[in-house]
Amino acid sequence: xxxxxxxxxxxxxxxxxxxxxxxxxxxxxxxxxxxxxxxxxxxxxxxxxxxxxxxxxxxxxxxxxxxxxxxxxxxxxxxxxxxxxxxxxxxxxxxxxxxxxxxxxxxxxxxxxxxxxxxxxxxxxxxxxxxxxxxxxxxxxxxxxxxxxxxxxxxxxxxxxxxxxxxxxxxxxxxxxxxxxxxxxxxxxxxxxxxxxxxxxxxxxxxxxxxxxxxxxxxxxxxxxxxxxxxxxxxxxxxxxxxxxxxxxxxxxxxxxxxxxxxxxxxxxxxxxxxxxxxxxxxxxxxxxxxxxxxxxxxxxxxxxxxxxxxxxxxxxxxxxxxxxxxxxxxxxxxxxxxxxxxxxxxxxxxxxxxxxxxxxxxxxxxxxxxxxxxxxxxxx
Amino acid sequence: xxxxxxxxxxxxxxxxxxxxxxxxxxxxxxxxxxxxxxxxxxxxxxxxxxxxxxxxxxxxxxxxxxxxxxxxxxxxxxxxxxxxxxxxxxxxxxxxxxxxxxxxxxxxxxxxxxxxxxxxxxxxxxxxxxxxxxxxxxxxxxxxxxxxxxxxxxxxxxxxxxxxxxxxxxxxxxxxxxxxxxxxxxxxxxxxxxxxxxxxxxxxxxxxxxxxxxxxxxxxxxxxxxxxxxxxxxxxxxxxxxxxxxxxxxxxxxxxxxxxxxxxxxxxxxxxxxxxxxxxxxxxxxxxxxxxxxxxxxxxxxxxxxxxxxxxxxxxxxxxxxxxxxxxxxxxxxxxxxxxxxxxxxxxxxxxxxxxxxxxxxxxxxxxxxxxxxxxxxxxx
Numbered sequence: 001x002x003x004x005x006x007x008x009x010x011x012x013x014x015x016x017x018x019x020x021x022x023x024x025x026x027x028x029x030x031x032x033x034x035x036x037x038x039x040x041x042x043x044x045x046x047x048x049x050x051x052x053x054x055x056x057x058x059x060x061x062x063x064x065x066x067x068x069x070x071x072x073x074x075x076x077x078x079x080x081x082x083x084x085x086x087x088x089x090x091x092x093x094x095x096x097x098x099x100x101x102x103x104x105x106x107x108x109x110x111x112x113x114x115x116x117x118x119x120x121x122x123x124x125x126x127x128x129x130x131x132x133x134x135x136x137x138x139x140x141x142x143x144x145x146x147x148x149x150x151x152x153x154x155x156x157x158x159x160x161x162x163x164x165x166x167x168x169x170x171x172x173x174x175x176x177x178x179x180x181x182x183x184x185x186x187x188x189x190x191x192x193x194x195x196x197x198x199x200x201x202x203x204x205x206x207x208x209x210x211x212x213x214x215x216x217x218x219x220x221x222x223x224x225x226x227x228x229x230x231x232x233x234x235x236x237x238x239x240x241x242x243x244x245x246x247x248x249x250x251x252x253x254x255x256x257x258x259x260x261x262x263x264x265x266x267x268x269x270x271x272x273x274x275x276x277x278x279x280x281x282x283x284x285x286x287x288x289x290x291x292x293x294x295x296x297x298x299x300x301x302x303x304x305x306x307x308x309x310x311x312x313x314x315x316x317x318x319x320x321x322x323x324x325x326x327x328x329x330x331x332x333x334x335x336x337x338x339x340x341x342x343x344x345x346x347x348x349x350x351x352x353x354x355x356x357x358x359x360x361x362x363x364x365x366x367x368x369x370x371x372x373x374x375x376x377x378x379x380x381x
Numbered sequence: 382x383x384x385x386x387x388x389x390x391x392x393x394x395x396x397x398x399x400x401x402x403x404x405x406x407x408x409x410x411x412x413x414x415x416x417x418x419x420x421x422x423x424x425x426x427x428x429x430x431x432x433x434x435x436x437x438x439x440x441x442x443x444x445x446x447x448x449x450x451x452x453x454x455x456x457x458x459x460x461x462x463x464x465x466x467x468x469x470x471x472x473x474x475x476x477x478x479x480x481x482x483x484x485x486x487x488x489x490x491x492x493x494x495x496x497x498x499x500x501x502x503x504x505x506x507x508x509x510x511x512x513x514x515x516x517x518x519x520x521x522x523x524x525x526x527x528x529x530x531x532x533x534x535x536x537x538x539x540x541x542x543x544x545x546x547x548x549x550x551x552x553x554x555x556x557x558x559x560x561x562x563x564x565x566x567x568x569x570x571x572x573x574x575x576x577x578x579x580x581x582x583x584x585x586x587x588x589x590x591x592x593x594x595x596x597x598x599x600x601x602x603x604x605x606x607x608x609x610x611x612x613x614x615x616x617x618x619x620x621x622x623x624x625x626x627x628x629x630x631x632x633x634x635x636x637x638x639x640x641x642x643x644x645x646x647x648x649x650x651x652x653x654x655x656x657x658x659x660x661x662x663x664x665x666x667x668x669x670x671x672x673x674x675x676x677x678x679x680x681x682x683x684x685x686x687x688x689x690x691x692x693x694x695x696x697x698x699x700x701x702x703x704x705x706x707x708x709x710x711x712x713x714x715x716x717x718x719x720x721x722x723x724x725x726x727x728x729x730x731x732x733x734x735x736x737x738x739x740x741x742x743x744x745x746x747x748x749x750x751x752x753x754x755x756x757x758x759x760x761x762x
Contacts, residue, residue: 001477039704056460057752058613060615060751063614067526070467070629071613072613073751074458076457077438079455081439085455088453088455089455093473096382096477098473232452233450234441234451248451285743305714325437361437362437369438371438371441371454371455
């Protein structure tokens with residue numbers, strides 16, 4: 001495999017865009033990505049589009065609107081990992097020499113549904129019994145409070161950090177700070193999780209361009225090398241042996257660090273899957289950012305915000321930036337692109353050179369998670 | 382790229398399986414494919430699942446039921462080409478050396494909807510104006526009757542052939558012969574197409590196993606080499622310049638023959654996208670099975686049935702075997718696998734060595750077709 005690079009990135013502000021169609025959401029993100037890369041539309045050799053709820057041929061409908069055609073377009077779904085799975089496939093398509101320029105789109109529009117949490121996989125018997133996402137993460141939170149020297153205030157602190165980061169992000173759905181007290185006083189969703197500990201319903205789109213080294217050199221602009229691209233689905237047996245040990249993230253991260261030849265300590269900026277407050281704490285450990293059992297102290301110490309060891313979710317994460325399912329995996333990469341290329345504005349993580357993104361989708365009966373994706377990126381000038 | 386091979390194939394009878402879940406449909410097909418290949422479940426290194434309407438993580442839900450996990454599972458949608466796109470990705474994953482054994486699943490359950498034709502892409506303005514699939518193909522049929530020395534009886538003859546082939550196929554949704562008169566007397570759907578010239582609503586699943594040469598040799602059983610695997614989306618401009626000239630199928634077929642190093646005359650058995658009677662005639666020409674303008678005579682001559690130059694849709698095609706959207710692209714490959722390995726029973730195409738499959742999905746505003754996939758397979762002992 002040869003190297004592949006990200007040379008352009010774009011996204012639209014996450015939020016409620018009820019009037020927009022899927023192409024309406026995605027086209028501005030695609031055009032921004034092209035513009036930032038200095039690439040022309042006609043140079044795109046293939047397209048991967050990650051979405052969960054766009055319906056048939058979502059990618060084709062978007063591509064049509066930007067006026068290109070005659071190239072392979074593939075739509076992928078992997079729930080929350082859909083956008084990142086599209087990137088994984090695009091990386092392979094370039095790294096294996098099939099294409100020089102591949103467009104990756106992540107897009108979803110959740111306001112097309114009634115709102116609130118959705119029993120998204122209605123065929124699944126656990127979902128039928130009420131095991132929707134907030135319930136699943138609430139069980140993890142309960143277990144965390146039981147096993148660890150941690151309080152509901154610690155859980156709430158995750159949301160406080162997310163919202164504080166989101167203030168500086170013009171693409172975030174929520175841009176107002178909240179206090180621990182406000183988080184804990186918010187409407188209960190699934191005890192101990194309150195509304196402000198759950199990612200919001202919203203719409204969004206993001207796009208990146210993956211290219212070969214030859215194209216990157218020709219363009220001459222800033223770029224990220226894709227140092228690792230890993231996709232795994234969950235184990236059937238043992239996935240929930242320990243609720244605080246999401247095996248699939250442990251395994252994906254381990255493999256990603258090995259691919260990239262780096263250790264967790266080398267990472268400067270992380271966008272991880274904080275769909276609920278508890279998720280961030282559990283994934284600190286699974287991604288190796290801190291030892292197992294030490295996530296509470298790690299958060300309390302300020303290690304994961306500006307000035308700390310590694311800035312986690314500078315975008316505000318899913319909790320503040322928003323979580324339009326299929327868009328999130330690509331939006332994370334856009335955020336990391338901006339930080340590693342020094343273009344993240346007032347929320348810039350200074351001197352960031354290595355970034356990691358992590359999304360994990362699903363979480364269905366007997367499976368740890370349906371699809372986990374971890375990418376590591378290195379700035380290459 | 383190294384060679385990739387299909388060593389196992391399975392499917393369930395197409396039809397109305399209202400009581401089945403997606404895993405309920407797909408698991409028997411997967412187990413049949415594994416059994417026919419002589420592979421164990423634990424040997425599967427990755428999974429690609431093509432579907433249009435299964436909802437999030439359809440592939441993961443299926444894989445869970447067969448009791449495997451911890452491997453990459455990717456769900457792809459490309460409308461009618463979804464299953465074939467999954468095969469395309471699986472072929473790449475093996476040919477590029479990422480995996481030794483990849484499972485490809487195609488599955489869909491259309492009886493979950495009300496029935497009849499579905500305005501499947503409701504965001505599309507042409508669909509909103511009534512340009513659903515039967516209408517689109519009816520326009521092509523009208524144009525065909527206008528331009529060619531052809532009659533409605535010729536259109537009906539496509540359905541007659543399809544149903545006749547379907548009689549011998551235990552996996553076909555319809556297994557009764559029909560006459561030209563019956564086809565023409567059937568309920569009109571979109572003039573000149575009658576009910577018996579439209580593929581039915583139904584459910585189904587199919588699976589194949591794609592492996593490396595090393596695995597194929599170890600197994601020692603019959604196998605197909607994937608000689609060509611092509612995916613294209615439509616042109617924005619000019620796609621409908623000529624309704625009888627589906628550019629994307631012309632282009633995909635041309636590229637597939639080039640990849641395989643064969644000509645249309647070398648192909649022994651074809652499964653093509655006869656979603657409507659007119660489709661088969663138009664695609665004879667686009668796939669190069671006969672010269673442009675000569676499809677009527679080609680059909681009349683019997684060239685495309687048993688005893689002719691190339692048997693087209695021995696399964697009964699979408700018209701008789703059925704068309705559960707995401708399943709069809711894989712089901713075509715299963716049919717070709719059986720013919721090329723001499724295991725197609727009473728409908729066996731004698732001495733078949735080279736086979737071609739073709740599906741084309743979508744057909745949305747300004748686009749010829751959303752996604753066209755052409756594969757060519759060679760029997761390798």
